[in-house]
Amino acid sequence: MSDVTTSNLINLFDDLPDAPLPIYAKLKQAITMKISSGEWQTNQRVPSEAEVVKALGVSRMTVNRALRELTAEGYLVRHQGLGTFVAEKKAHSALFEVHNIAEEVAARGHKHRSELLVLESAKATMEEAMTLGVRTNHGIFRSVVLHFENDLPIQIEERIVNATLAPDYDKQDFAKYTPYEYLMSVAPMTEGEHLVEAVLPNDIECERLQVQTSEPCLQIKRRTWAGDDIVTAARLLHPGSRFQLFGHFGR
Amino acid sequence: MSDVTTSNLINLFDDLPDAPLPIYAKLKQAITMKISSGEWQTNQRVPSEAEVVKALGVSRMTVNRALRELTAEGYLVRHQGLGTFVAEKKAHSALFEVHNIAEEVAARGHKHRSELLVLESAKATMEEAMTLGVRTNHGIFRSVVLHFENDLPIQIEERIVNATLAPDYDKQDFAKYTPYEYLMSVAPMTEGEHLVEAVLPNDIECERLQVQTSEPCLQIKRRTWAGDDIVTAARLLHPGSRFQLFGHFGR
DNA sequence: ATAACCAGCCTGTCTATACAATTAAATCCG
DNA sequence: CGGATTTAATTGTATAGACAGGCTGGTTAT
Structure with a gap:
């Protein structure tokens, strides 16, 4: 699992529409864009909470919330002691139910x-x-x-x-x-x-x-x-x- | 939208298996049990964060996390300034998930x-x-x-x-x-x-x-x-x- | 050499505090 | 009485600090 250079962190907030979004939401958006653009590949390691805190000057709890929610949404996988990684493809995405x-x-x-x-x-x-x-x-x-x-x-x-x-x-x-x-x-x-x-x-x-x-x-x-x-x-x-x-x- | 008496709060943690779960998870479990058992009806108001804090002696951020996640999962609906309410039942309506x-x-x-x-x-x-x-x-x-x-x-x-x-x-x-x-x-x-x-x-x-x-x-x-x-x-x-x-x- | 240990990094959780935003109700005032 | 304003309650977000627990790699002891 390869790493992510610090340079990828510096511009995490660049080129985002300066919509009046909370910090955690901007962070989520920035990360999903890195993923969907292919810049961050599956199984690649993403910056640790501490690294984002240091690079962007936000609170660790804010970073934690962004990463935690993205994990719940299936974008990331986290392992205590190891780090956070881009998840495998979202298999069950478009779901629907058909009636009789x-x-x-x-x-x-x-x-x-x-x-x-x-x-x-x-x-x-x-x-x-x-x-x-x-x-x-x-x-x-x-x-x-x-x-x-x-x-x-x-x-x-x-x-x-x-x-x-x-x-x-x-x-x-x-x-x-x-x-x-x-x-x-x-x-x-x-x-x-x-x-x-x-x-x-x-x-x-x-x-x-x-x-x-x-x-x-x-x-x-x-x-x-x-x-x-x-x-x-x-x-x-x-x-x-x-x-x-x-x-x-x-x- | 009717209210929830304080007595419902006192026993929020009762009858739960004392599994080694985090507080926020126990709280979520206790609330979903109230809902699925029918004790808390649809559109009924549930205790505010402050009330739970007072009754259970936990931090507001912990309560906030539990309620926020249950909202994301569709169990609750929250309105700033108003309160938190039991959501409509997730019916058999055919549901899709949007994606990109x-x-x-x-x-x-x-x-x-x-x-x-x-x-x-x-x-x-x-x-x-x-x-x-x-x-x-x-x-x-x-x-x-x-x-x-x-x-x-x-x-x-x-x-x-x-x-x-x-x-x-x-x-x-x-x-x-x-x-x-x-x-x-x-x-x-x-x-x-x-x-x-x-x-x-x-x-x-x-x-x-x-x-x-x-x-x-x-x-x-x-x-x-x-x-x-x-x-x-x-x-x-x-x-x-x-x-x-x-x-x-x-x- | 091998095993045990430990230091360091990382995520997971909890707390306390602060302020912003929204809503409804209460209050004030003409 | 009626409209405008204030107040209280509630959720939403952000921060700093603390400790627990898992994992890895290097160091030490045997």
């Missing part, structure tokens, strides 16, 4: 229905096993459900399910309840991850969603945990012309 | 640079005024910035800014700092909303992003509040082949 499609449609006051296209019991391929965190040939279920909003296709839901954690998945009536609703009832989903992309649909997907080949679609890949186990992984495909993801943060 | 494209690129260990394409002062059209929640002809700034990751276009950032809230927006050097970084420094962004869609780029956008006309793009529309005012609205366009949104929920 049936709920969403209902919330808009529209009619929801769904068609079950595939429901089978199978053994996990290597790729599926990787996705679910199980061994190859572990028992899984595969399902494909097509969701409609006011009789227009709104989502293709491709899903694989860990059979150990939801053994009765293939006995459900998915015309009545969505797979999501059933899985929520059998396994308390405590954690999840999403991957959102814009993609072009293939021919089968075009037909199912009733869109042109050239129409961009919003694809959401989602994995859901119950405790340490992955319950299910889904790929949700929405026609771009009829679907938006809405999110809200703060208060 | 420059940071993201840097986090991946890649080089970020940006080109300022447009920066102008103007009067809000009716549509822009609606978006920003101001009157037509209210002063705004418009900017278009093209962001690169390792010299490949990764984002077109179209933005309008409320000139009243960020009067020096047009005097910034957006080759050095992103608009996001400047706006964060002048206005504490407390709230925001996102709209994510899959769209096809028009000809100008294709050229700027160096993609084919048929390539789907991920479009994020974002509005950001500081208190009750909308500071800025942005439209972010990413090439679908080079960009994914990643999210994580739960714990």
